[in-house]
Amino acid sequence: MQSPRISRRTFLKMAGLGTFSLLFSGSIRKVLGVPKPKRYRLGEIGGKDLQLTREVRGVCGYCSVGCGIIFYRAGDKVIHLEGDPDNPLNEGKLCSKGEASLELFGQHNPRRLRTPLIRVNPKPPAEELKKVKTQDELRAILDKYKPIWRPATWDEAFRYIAERMREILDEVGWDPRKEDGYYHLGKKFPLWIEAGAKLTNEEAYIIKKIATMLGSYNIDHDARRCHSTTVAGLAGTVGFGAQTQSFIDTQFISTYLIFGGNPAENHPVSMRHTLKGKERGTLKLVVVDPRYNRTASQADVFAFFRPGSDLAFLLYILHYAFWERNPPVDQLDTFKEFVTRFNVDLEEIKEFKEITKDYTAEEVSRITGIPVDKLRKIAELYVENSGVTTNFKRFGSIQWAMGQTQHHVGTQITRLSTLVQLTLGNMGFPGGGLNPYRGHSNVQGTTDMCILSHILPGYIKQPSNPLQIRVYQDWKNQGFPDAWHWEIPDWAGSSFGPNERGKVNSTKVLWSWWFQNWRRFELTWGIFVGTDPESDPKNGTVISDFPFGKGYTENTWWQGVLFDDVLKAAIIMAENIAVSDGDAITTYIALASLKLLVVVDLWEAETATFADVLLPGAFQYEKYGSITNSNRWVQWQDRVVPPAGDAKPDLWIMLKLWDYFKSYGIVRLPSQIYGKREEKVSIKNPNTGEMVELYERKIEPFMDYATGRFADPDYAYADPELIYKEIDLAVDLYNGMYDWVDGKILAKRRKPLLRTESDIDGILDREFLMYKDWAWTWPKNVRILYDLWTLSKTLGRTFQFTFTPGEYSVGDTLNGKTVSITGETGEIRDAKSGKWRPAFIPGHNFVVGKMYKRLWSGMTDLLTGAVTAKDLLWYGKVVGKFVIFSGESHTVTTYEDLGIKCPLCESFYYDEDVINVGKANYKKPYFKGTKDYKGKKIKYVGFYDWKKVRDKFSEEFRSLAKSLGIREAVKSMKEKYGEWYAYPNPSNSGEILAWDMRYPIHYEPVESPDFELATKYPAMAWRRAENYRFLEPPKGFEHLKDTVTMIPEDMSPPEGAEVVVVTTNRMTEHFHTGQLTRNVPLLAELVPEPFAEIPKPLADKLGIKPGDIVEVGNKRNVIYVRAMVTHRVPKLSVNGKEVYVINLPWHWGWAGAHSTYAVVNTITDVYMDVVTTMQETKAFLAYVRKAPIEKYDYRAKEENLPGIRP
Amino acid sequence: MGEMAIAFNVDNCIFCRACQVACHVWNNTRPQVTEFSPTLTNPPDLLPNVWMVMEAKEVVEGDEFHWLFLKRQCMHCSEAPCAKACPVNAIEIHPEGAVVIREDKCTGCRFCIEACPYDVPKYDESSEKVYKCTFCIDRIQNGLEPACVAACPTDALVFGDYDELVNRYRSQGFEVYGDSVNDYVGRTHYIYVTRKFKGKLTDPKYFGERLKKDPRKASVQVGTNVVEPVGWGLIGLTLLAAAGHFIYWRAKRIEEKSESEGEKGGE
Structure with missing residues (x-):
């Protein structure tokens, strides 16, 4: 199954051999009298002297595949890079973007920012921007108010920001003193923080920590706009919102349905693995897309479909499985067995099956534009190669990205993909699963660290009211129990699960998981969440350093500025929302309305046009830190060189900001204002109610990472390895990524070898190329999510593990038992023995990552307690006290006495009980009561x-x-x-x-090309208040109402134009808002100018020739781009009507090289997903017509191009 | 290392263009400031600073639609008409199959351009020399794969022993272009293989514009460094160059000797 791998070292040895034989053959030629051709030094032609270089390893900073790169540094210059041949994700290969990354370094790129800048001229006024209806009008205003900067020192810039923030806070009277306690309301904080998915895990964690400690949930990032609907759809259905397979594992898929993604263009190196399966003849590639894209060029079956008809297509696959197939899949034993393993309620399946009945091939063909016979062919191919129809020997898998997510019903689409996989038994096996490929290099990590307005790091609930804090304090007093040992007080009501000790359901298990994580944050952040006094949770004063509620999202924040008058300042790091926000002109109005805008970026990007302060940041290669790729591998990036000039890594900037905020009185923690300096940590004797004090914890907000362990001054002040360790302790999801026994950062693990069969998960590692000793994966180094059965079902084997009596910190269900393992368990360092042991027993069910038992319930604090966060993190010092109750008496003992080798490893264990709690949700009502x-x-x-x-x-x-x-x-x-x-x-x-909305049904996009469909399957958007504001906008924003054009008849296009369905896309050569690629001449060579892909028949009809300028517009804006006339976008027959689809890549804006004011997102919309507020940028209406060349304002502006020849 | 080939497997290419960028990065050639390309192929032709270009082409035949990707660069012909045309022996044919212009020897006469049936070598006005793909001679001589091959994520580019590669592809049912093209170019060390487009490699509607059935330049009759059309003056030049070469070769030998010793020391 696997081919022998050439390690890098062997590769270099072979190089030596080659040289020898070459010299030999050369000498023969000499004897024969033929002039000997020149012998070249390595790198001679390009003038690279590679003999003197130092290798630095890193992770590619563009997409999320996580390709390894080796950089070659000579002195402080980076002169070359190659793919890392050891890294199993890319095996030495890179795509055009990865190859071109060399030009991102300041030494090669004159456009990189090098010094802090403060604006000296006025910003574009909001009132003027409100009137913009065309690209020309936008250009006129932005040209008039082009920023003028003066260079500043960092100190000056930080003071400037802190002074203004202080003024704003005082103006709004920011104070935690409330009638019923001391806490902040997270949605009321006047500062809006956006921190991009290009940050490292450590930076993402710190920025969310800072925001939370400021009292704010007004923080969000790109993930909201890219995969928020994936996370909601998946997590709400099967537990985790992530890719279940790895890129390598895609080669084992039988039918790979690429539906809503375009990996050949957006994750090119992932195709390396996928095509291996195709090459072997075991994989069929099916691409269903509005465009014949580069992935389609590899497809065995391809179908065009109409953007926005995703739900109907997926519903047909299930219609085929339930109603056309004989026997229907729900009558197969394998089906029953599979859904039982996910604890699915069979009644739910019945109701859902009923829904799919109406989505016949004929009806779905009318909606999607896919011919009936092709629909049937795809459904048959997919269903007949699925787990339940092949007795779990072959699996189908679904890949997607923004194609499924960016709709106002994106959550419904990703949920439906999940239901397809649940129904067909395609999940939790190598070769089968759900593959939402992430966009940014670390968007998985920044999402896991929750730079999000609604959850704490690790997907942990944010409290919403004082009662929850009271119940939490009571839980602490019970000795930090797991769900099985927790007794919920009667006064808590019913919303936390069954009150009785020993009785659990999924609600109770989740709450205890959240509480354990809250406790981890308390210990590592040095904050307090609870009541004073601690012993009276019911009546004491509630003090919560966690703010309450949920903040604005990246798609609603502008309403917080313009409609609600809450947000008055913003810090935007590593994002360029002026190009990436849907309905971007509205964004410009909001940006222009802020009293203070701070932008941290690599370049003077479009968003900086509206900034007061522009700070120079660093790129991933200029940082130390961990990066989580799309399939959850946490890899380490080493700094290749520091950023040029005075630019700094974002981590340094964040921590400095915190210091300045603190000294300017901006940090107003409820515990400090109340005067709570110490927490009495006590455990109640369950038999007597007596409180036994364990220790006193000092409450001291912890943000001190200046360990001085790094030579670079910026990292001496901001130690990323210390933060990495903190994440391991604070964020359950990432717990295990630091090896506390050997003191190792497992993200740095680079062993490209497979395990032996006797190792934990060794059989799976060997059979399915998991590379479990390369880097680390959450949860607990599990590579395939939900893998409970592969060993037993697919391979017909099991693996035995014996929990030697008394050796491990596990409960009675495991202690002394030999367990039979049937799936992937992952591994964990055992607290007692300090040895590795399997984590999830007998395999990884979908709930076990979030739910576990704790052996030390009722005996000690989490991690056995920490007197201060600094003690814990800097010195690994724990309190280590245990209380053992026996009847009315108790004894206090220490971890040493109990023979515990690694208290920081904690005593979590997972057994079959855990698997039996919780269920996958076929049914998930989003509205109740x-x-x-x-x-x-x-x-x-x-x-x-x-x-x-x-x-x-x-x-x-x-x-x-x-x-x-x-x-x-x-x-x-x-x-x-x-x-x-x-x-x-x-x-x-x-x-x-x-x-x-308990099950997905088809909803038309808000802007639908057909009246009949738009009224038969009306859009759901208007359920959400933020969307309804487009129909009834507040005073002063009446113009928004006119931008809603729901059907072509609303459009009133100009003469010579055709109304079309528009979709937007990325392409291989460019990245997102284009700053990382338009400013890279190597990539700009490949695709320099903005364009629209226009179907050939439409071009013929409108007299458009290749390279002509076209006007694409609607009531939001009108833009001008080049015409790419092609057969790769379709003319479809939708409900008997001709519908043309055009595609707009959205990588261009007015800043940097290869610029234009034709920002595609000024014509897209921001109708939001009913669940997550995702914008609907993948399907909307516009008109298109030919335009005169004078309208086109593209400029190349290329100067100082690198390269020595010619 | 014997005679080598780079195979471009048409079927595996996803047009990510890593090869085109890798070529620039390795050879340190200046990226070109280009304009909009209606086909995505960019720049539209090879240039003195762009030694390879990925070409994309849409083909409609009846109900069938294909989006074709083809790599274009020097073919590295065994009979290398360019080398034969070069009056100063600036184009060397290496035993691995690489046909390489010696930048230090090129006089910019452009005879090679005239001789090349694939329109590959390009003249640079500023340096007054001709440039083209080198088969990454400074990598393969040092035991590394060519930069484009090393980059290619889908193994659409494969570097290996010539006969072994040709035989392997043939035995797997691939059609191969390159191993015996015609008397003018001989065999090319860039070979093109496909199973998906069998019979269409030399079809002008598909790849045939580039993968010519009978590549030749009829108007140019250059033999092995024929001096007739050039005149006697050049003979002098050639002799001079030969003398120069001898001196260079001597110097080089000494250098090589010390280099291989150095390698030993390094091991």
């Missing part, structure tokens, strides 16, 4: 009830839309029934039934 409206009761209902009124709802909507127009029809119905997607119950006049 009832509410009153004008004397009637709105009741959120499931499909059986909704079906009774569904057709009446859409009939009334259609008839209203015919007379009033579609926009007014939405308003009218919402007004009438108090909710969108609601209709009176015919059998109960006092009741209005509203669809609770």
Whole structure:
């Protein structure tokens, strides 16, 4: 199954051999009298002297594959790079972007920022920007207010920022003193922080820590706009929001459905592994996409489909499986066995099956534009090569990226993909799964560290009210128990799960998981969350250094500025939202309205146009830190060279900002204002209620990383390895990535070898090329998520492990037992023995990462306690006290006495009980319960009830839309029934039934090309208040209402134009907002200018020739780009109507090289996902027509190009 | 190392263009400031500073649509008409198959450009020399794969022993272009292989514009350094160059000797 690997060392030896034989053959030629051709030094032609270089290893900073790069440094100059041949992810290979990364370094790139800058001229005024309707008008304003900067020192810049922040805080009266306790409301903090997915894990963790300690949840990042719907859809259905397979594992897939992604262009090196399967003839590649893209060029089956019809396509696959196939999949024993393993309720499947019935091939063909026979062919190929139809020998897998996510129902689409995989048994095996490929090099990591407005690092709930803090304090007093040992007090009510000790359900297990993580944050951050006094959780004063609630998101923040008047300042690090925000002109208005905008970037990018302060940051290669790739491998980046000039890594900037904020009185922690300096950590004797004090913990906010261990001064002040260790202790998801026994950073592990069969997960490692000793993967070094059965089902084997009695810190269910392992367990350092042991027993079910038992429940604090965070982190010092109760008495002992070798390893264990808790959610209602409206009761209902009124709802909507127009029809119905997607119950006049969205059904995009479809499957957007504001905008923003063009008839296109469906895309040669590629001449050579892909028949119809300028516009803006006339975008037949699709790559903006004011996102929309607020940028309407060349404002501006010849 | 080949497997290419960038990075050639390309191929032709270009082409035939990707660079012909045309022996044919212009010897006469049936060598006005792909001679002589091959993520480019590669692809049912093209170019050390587009490699509708069935330049009749059309003046030059070469060769030998000794020391 595997080929022998040439290690780098062997490779170099071979190099020596080659040289020898060459000399030999050369001498023969000499004897023969032929002039001997020249012998060259390595690198001679390019003038590179590679003899004197030092190798530095790193991870590619563009996409999320995680390719290893070796940089060759001569002195302080980086002169060459090659792919790292040892790294199993790329095996020495790189794509065009990775190869070109050399030009990102300041030495090669004159455009990199080198010094802090403060603006001296006025910013573009919001009132002027509000009037912009065309690219020309935008250019006129931005040219007029082009920033003028003066260079500043870092100290000056930090003072400037802190002074203004202090003023703003005082203006809003920022204070944690509330009537019912001491806490902040996280959505009220006036500073908006955006911190990009290019940051390292350590930086991401620190920025979220800083925001939280400032009292703010107004922090978010790119992940909101790229995969927030993936995380919500997946986590809400099967537990984790991540890719379940690895890139390497894609070669074992039988049918790979590329639906909503384009890996050949956006993750080129991932195709290396996928194509291995194709080459072996075991993998069929199926691409369904609005474009015939580079991935499609490799497809066995390809189908064009209409952007925004994703749900219908996926529903048809299940229609085929449930209704066309004989026997239907739900009658297969393998199906029953599989869903049982996920603890799925069979009633749910019945209801869901009913939904798929209506999505026949004919109906879905009308919606998607895919011909009926092709639909059937794809569904058959996919279903017949799935786990449940092949007795778990072959698997289908679904790959996606923004194609599925960027819709106002993105969560429904990714959830449906998950349901397809659940139904077909395609998850939790090598070769099968869910593969949402991430975009940025570390967007998985920055998401895991939760630079997000709604969760704490590791996907931990943020508290929302004082009651939760009281229950938490009570939980602490019970000795930090797991769910099985926790007794929820009666006064807590029912929302935490069953009260009784020993009785658990998934709610209770989750709460105890959240509480354990809250405790980890308390210990490592030096903060306090609880009551004073600690012994009276029910009546004591609530003090919470965690703010309450959820903040604005990256798609709603502008409403926080413009509509709600909450956000008055912003710090934007490593993001360029002026190019990447949907409906970007609205973003410009919001940016221009801020009192203070600080931008930290590598370049003077588009967003800096609106900034007051511009700070020079560093790129990934100029940093130390860990990076998590898309398949969750945490790898280490070493600094290749420091950034040029006075630029600094973001970590340094963040920690400096914290210092300045602190000295300017901006940090106002509730515990400090209350005067809580110490926490009494006690455990209640369950038999007597007596509180036994364990130790006193000092409350001292911890942000001191100046260990001086690094030679570089910036990292001497901000030690990333210390933060790495803190993450291991603070964030359960990443626990295990530091080896506390050997003191090793496992992200630095670079062993490109497979394990032996007797090692933990050794059989799987060998059979499926997992490379478990390369880097580290969450959770607990598990490479394939949810792998419970591969050993037993696919390979027909098991692995035995014996928990020698008393040796391991595990409970009775494991202690002394020999367990039979059937899947991938991952590994964990045992607290007692300090040895490695399997983590998840008997394999990795989908819940076990989040749910576990704790042997030390009721005996000691987490990590056995820490007097101060600094003691814990700097010196590894724990309290180490245990209390052992026996009846009314107790004894206090220490970890040494108990023979515990590694208290920091904690005593978590996972057994079969854990697997039996929690279930996958076929059904997940996003709206629950009832509410009153004008004397009637709105009741959120499931499909059986909704079906009774569904057709009446859409009939009334259609008839209203015919007379009033579609926009007014939405308003009218919402007004009438108090909710969108609601209709009176015919059998109960006092009741209005509203669809609770428990299963995915098809919804048209907000901007649909067909009236009939738009009214038969109305968009769901209007359920969400932020979207409804487009229909009823606040005063002063009436223009937003006109931008909503729901069907072509709303468009009023100019003469000679055609209304089309538009989709947006990235391409191989460029990256996101283009700053990292337009400023790289090697990549700009390949694709210099902005363009639209236009179907050949449409071009012929409109008289557009290749290279012509085209105008693409709607009521949001009008832009001008080149025409790429091609057969690779389609003319479709949708509901019997001709529909053209055009594609716009969105990499261009007005700043840097290869610039234009034609920012694609000024014509996209920001209708938000009902669950996560994801914007709908993948399907909207615009018109297109030919335009005169004068309208085109592209400039190349290339200067100082590197290269010595010619 | 014997006679080598680089195989471009048409079927595996995903047009990521890592090769084109890697070529620039290794050889330190200046990136070109280009314009919009309606096909994505960019720059549209080889240049003195762009030694390889990935070409993309859309083909519609009935209901079938293909998006074709083809790598274009020097073919490294065994009969290397360019080398034969070079009056100053500046183009060397290496035993591995590489056909390399010696930058130090090139006089910019451009006869090679006239002789090349694949339109590969390009003249640079500023340095008054001709440039093209070197088969990464300074990598392969030192035991490394050519830069484009080393970069290629999907193994669409493979470097290996000539006969072994040709035989392997043939036995796996691939059509191979290059191992015996015609008398004018001989065999090319860049070979092109496909299973997906069998029979279409030399079809002008597909790849044939580049992978010519019978590549030759009929108008140019250059033999082995024929001096007739050039005149006697050049004979002098050639002799001079030969003398120069001898001196160079001597110097080089000494250098090589010490270098191989150095290598031993390094081991």
